[in-house]
Amino acid sequence: MDYYEVLGVPRDATAEEIKRAYRKLARELHPDVNPDPLTQDKFKDVTAAYEVLSDPEKRQMFDLGGDPLGGAGPGSGGTGFGFGDIMDAFFGGGGNQGPRPRVRRGQDALIQVELDLQETAFGTVKDITVDTAIGCPTCHGEGTAAGTDPVTCTMCQGRGQIQSVQRSFLGQVMTARACPQCKGYGTLIPHPCPECAGDGRVRTRRTVSVKIPAGVETGNRIRLAGEGEAGPGAGPAGDLYVEIHERPHEVFSREGDDLFATLRVPMTAAALGTTIPLATLDDQIEIHVRPGTQSGSVETVKAAGVNRLRGHGRGDLHVRIDVVTPSRLDARQTELLKELAELRSEEAPTGFEEQPRGGIFSRLKDSFGGK
Ligand SMILES: [Zn+2]
Ligand SMILES: [Zn+2]
Numbered sequence: 001m002d003y004y005e006v007l008g009v010p011r012d013a014t015a016e017e018i019k020r021a022y023r024k025l026a027r028e029l030h031p032d033v034n035p036d037p038l039t040q041d042k043f044k045d046v047t048a049a050y051e052v053l054s055d056p057e058k059r060q061m062f063d064l065g066g067d068p069l070g071g072a073g074p075g076s077g078g079t080g081f082g083f084g085d086i087m088d089a090f091f092g093g094g095g096n097q098g099p100r101p102r103v104r105r106g107q108d109a110l111i112q113v114e115l116d117l118q119e120t121a122f123g124t125v126k127d128i129t130v131d132t133a134i135g136c137p138t139c140h141g142e143g144t145a146a147g148t149d150p151v152t153c154t155m156c157q158g159r160g161q162i163q164s165v166q167r168s169f170l171g172q173v174m175t176a177r178a179c180p181q182c183k184g185y186g187t188l189i190p191h192p193c194p195e196c197a198g199d200g201r202v203r204t205r206r207t208v209s210v211k212i213p214a215g216v217e218t219g220n221r222i223r224l225a226g227e228g229e230a231g232p233g234a235g236p237a238g239d240l241y242v243e244i245h246e247r248p249h250e251v252f253s254r255e256g257d258d259l260f261a262t263l264r265v266p267m268t269a270a271a272l273g274t275t276i277p278l279a280t281l282d283d284q285i286e287i288h289v290r291p292g293t294q295s296g297s298v299e300t301v302k303a304a305g306v307n308r309l310r311g312h313g314r315g316d317l318h319v320r321i322d323v324v325t326p327s328r329l330d331a332r333q334t335e336l337l338k339e340l341a342e343l344r345s346e347e348a349p350t351g352f353e354e355q356p357r358g359g360i361f362s363r364l365k366d367s368f369g370g371k
Helices: 003-007 015-029 037-053 056-064 083-091 117-122 267-272 331-343 359-367
Strands: 109-115 126-136 163-168 172-176 201-212 222-223 240-246 254-255 258-266 274-279 284-288 300-302 317-324
Touching: 003 015, 003 037, 015 037, 037 056, 056 109, 109 117, 109 126, 109 201, 117 126, 117 240, 126 240, 172 300, 201 222, 201 240, 240 317, 258 274, 267 274, 284 300
Parallel strands: 109 240, 258 317
Antiparallel strands: 126 201, 163 172, 222 240, 254 258, 274 284, 300 317
């Protein structure tokens, strides 16, 4: 489960935005408003997402591909009550549901992978190390030590719930809450498996090969079905999402499938015209700087950009020419330039120029300058 998606907030959402999103959803989905089971499930997801994202430590763990709630289930030998119990206790959840099954689907996992522009542009295969739960190989997910079985809980007689009558300002209310002895399962494991302490799964580190298609960019996610967390009781695994993060390239900046770069050309070369050898992402090309090239003009190299994701062809490479005015002149150079200025009657500079109409080149220039 992607908690950001559940709350509908961006990955860089502030604490305040997360709180606001949660409040809004909680109002819509609260069991008092919408008692049907589907909405209640959604409400639990939303609350779980808030529990994680509102806690800086858990949020960081999730951002790093971890599963802050997955390890807190019953029997994991850690924090005691599972999250479902807490919610059930709050909302009297599932008043007439039976005991909770020990076998459940696992959570989705998210992992981030850093890629170079080369890799996002042309695709690659990455070996990624993931820490997830898998079904316990010792007990095959049963959670019991060899030769033993679960027994019916004595406190709830296997119902998984304890009913009690409470006085409130509304009068007497019958509430059902998860049985504290069996944590809602209806059974107890008197002799837990020593390997997994009864959870039916263990954490492992594995290497997963991920095929990265050409043309992906930062924020894209690749879904690997069934590669996420195994569920409690060795339940079916959730999915693994691999989120792409592209490292900034030292020369090229990227916008969609197009690349942008800046080429510095001396004033004299810009005036006389020249040819400059240039390394694109995957080729050696030559850029022809026409005589009289102005600073800020753009040369487009067709199909030298990034491969299009789900499509054919490539984006373009836009090379902005940056004409460099010499800043230190010796006596001889000064003399030559003065003579040139005289020949061209350029000793007196001209005044303001009219604003150019916004055309394609000014837009291109903006995209250079704005980055
Ligand atoms: Zn086990
Ligand atoms: Zn019980």
